[in-house]
Amino acid sequence: MSDRRADLTASAVFRPVREGNAFEETVERLLQAIKLGVVGLGERLPPERELAPRLGISRVTLREAIRALQHEGYVESRRGRFGGTFVTYQPPEPRRGDLERVAAGMGDQLSDALVFRMAVETGAAQALASRALTDEETERLTHCLREADVAEPVEYRRLDTRFHLTIGELTGSPLLAAACADARMRLNDLLGAIPVLQRNIEHSEAQHAAIVDAVLAGDPDGARRAVAEHLEGTEALLRGFLT
Numbered sequence: 381m382s383d384r385r386a387d388l389t390a391s392a393v394f395r396p397v398r399e400g401n402a403f404e405e406t407v408e409r410l411l412q413a414i415k416l417g418v419v420g421l422g423e424r425l426p427p428e429r430e431l432a433p434r435l436g437i438s439r440v441t442l443r444e445a446i447r448a449l450q451h452e453g454y455v456e457s458r459r460g461r462f463g464g465t466f467v468t469y470q471p472p473e474p475r476r477g478d479l480e481r482v483a484a485g486m487g488d489q490l491s492d493a494l495v496f497r498m499a500v501e502t503g504a505a506q507a508l509a510s511r512a513l514t515d516e517e518t519e520r521l522t523h524c525l526r527e528a529d530v531a532e533p534v535e536y537r538r539l540d541t542r543f544h545l546t547i548g549e550l551t552g553s554p555l556l557a558a559a560c561a562d563a564r565m566r567l568n569d570l571l572g573a574i575p576v577l578q579r580n581i582e583h584s585e586a587q588h589a590a591i592v593d594a595v596l597a598g599d600p601d602g603a604r605r606a607v608a609e610h611l612e613g614t615e616a617l618l619r620g621f622l623t
Contacts (some may be wrong), residue, residue: 390426392545392561393418394418395554396436406437406445411563414454416570417525417538418545424464425455470535471572478573479621486570497563498611502604504548504556517550518596525592528584533576541568543588543606547595547607574621583613 393413397405413419425431425446432442448464449455453467483490513521524546528539541564548560587610594602 390418391434391554392549392557394426394431394434395558396434399436402437402441403444403508406441407448408437409435410428410445410449411454412561414449414467415471415568416541416545416561416564418542419467420538421467423468428462451455456501462593472572473613474575479570479618481569482573489566490570493566494611494615498608500556500563501544501547501611502607504551504560505591505595505607507551507556508547509551509598509600512598513550513596514577521546521550521592523597525588528588533578533581536576536581537572540584540588547591570618575620580617584610587613 390413392415393409395409397409410425413425419425426434428439428442432439435442446455446457450457450465454467455465456468457463457465486493524539524543528536528543544564545557545560548557550556587606589608590606591603594606
């Protein structure tokens, strides 16, 4: 997969960190990119000369964070012409009882996280549909749609995440893009514990298409409703497995 495709939603997670906790927040940003699938298994992180300025840190701090992640098995660094830092982390397959354990660990935060996600993702779709997209932006959005639609079940969750984060990034609002990434990250372990059902994938594909259609038609209300319906379906599936 090319660096450009891996970079579609990079600005949502590769954003400046606070100076006082530069190392810790750099690790957090990199883990967010890896766990959300912004940079997937076998893909390369942006080069140090690009990533350090994005994060607002020195290369020394970035290298320290990468070494920490390499020690924990999330990435590996390769030398040579085609070298760089590559993701080696692969999300575990859902096991019986995982969903209940994650939900129990979230406690009262679960309902709050679902409300937060609904608010920011419907708002992002509404904002995006409120303006005309450029040809390049249209291609990026439809590419993410196609990519998720043809994904195998093992890859679907990651590419579904990319689709949702791309909507946030295409709004042109760094704050909104970051909020979409944050909302997804709060639920990432929970969503990853839900069994991936082929029927659910097919339903999600149709809902993704409805979202894109509304955005490209310049229909803000329709885009908001399409995202709300999609997220309500995910929430219903989640609560069904928790019942």
